[in-house]
Amino acid sequence: MSKARTSWSWAESPDEASAYQAEARKLVGQIIARVRYSNIDYLADQYRHGVAGPRSIESEAEWNAATWRHPACDTVDFAVELETRSRRYFTVSWDSPGAVEGIGLRELGALGNAFAEDEPVALWDVTERSGWSELAGKPVTDVVLHYEPWGEISGARWCSWITVRIDGTSVQFLLAEGQADSPDAPTPSVDNVAVVFDSGALPL
Numbered sequence: 219m220s221k222a223r224t225s226w227s228w229a230e231s232p233d234e235a236s237a238y239q240a241e242a243r244k245l246v247g248q249i250i251a252r253v254r255y256s257n258i259d260y261l262a263d264q265y266r267h268g269v270a271g272p273r274s275i276e277s278e279a280e281w282n283a284a285t286w287r288h289p290a291c292d293t294v295d296f297a298v299e300l301e302t303r304s305r306r307y308f309t310v311s312w313d314s315p316g317a318v319e320g321i322g323l324r325e326l327g328a329l330g331n332a333f334a335e336d337e338p339v340a341l342w343d344v345t346e347r348s349g350w351s352e353l354a355g356k357p358v359t360d361v362v363l364h365y366e367p368w369g370e371i372s373g374a375r376w377c378s379w380i381t382v383r384i385d386g387t388s389v390q391f392l393l394a395e396g397q398a399d400s401p402d403a404p405t406p407s408v409d410n411v412a413v414v415f416d417s418g419a420l421p422l
Contacts (some may be wrong), residue, residue, distance in 0.1 A: 322377060392412040
């Protein structure tokens with residue numbers, strides 16, 4: 219699997235971090251219409267049947283064993299795409315780990331930005347089949363990218379945690395994942411997005 223070369227949040231300076239924050243806050247006031255998760259197509263052998271590029275999940279059997287569902291969080295390999303009622307697209311994804319890392323929220327579609335256009339990913343429309351079912355049709359009231367200093371590089375910043383408030387409910391996006399041996403809270407990760415709703419636990 220290859221990841222598209224879009225920058226998501228790692229910033230060389232506080233000003234660059236502020237620019238990412240300003241872009242993310244364009245989501246404030248927008249009404250959530252659809253939410254899609256982009257995952258590795260773990261069951262491609264069973265369901266892909268020659269389909270090239272992204273594949274939308276339709277089988278009830280596949281939904282019943284959704285690869286993103288975890289007791290502590292929704293765990294997403296590539297991206298969470300938020301479509302607003304005004305047909306604007308905002309995506310949460312991560313910078314490739316290494317010299318830079320981080321999670322970000324940008325006004326971009328997932329296709330071609332969080333993953334290459336020809337990647338065989340699995341697309342899950344979770345609007346009505348997850349914690350998002352209570353939030354669709356409601357306005358975003360706040361967005362915060364929680365930036366911290368990056369190592370010993372003067373002025374550099376990185377973000378591992380994003381808070382989006384929707385009509386009084388907080389949704390946390392974390393640079394983390396669900397693991398079988400950690401059912402109560404997500405485990406920190408460098409290449410995964412964990413989605414935690416109000417009642418969920420956050421990792422230390």
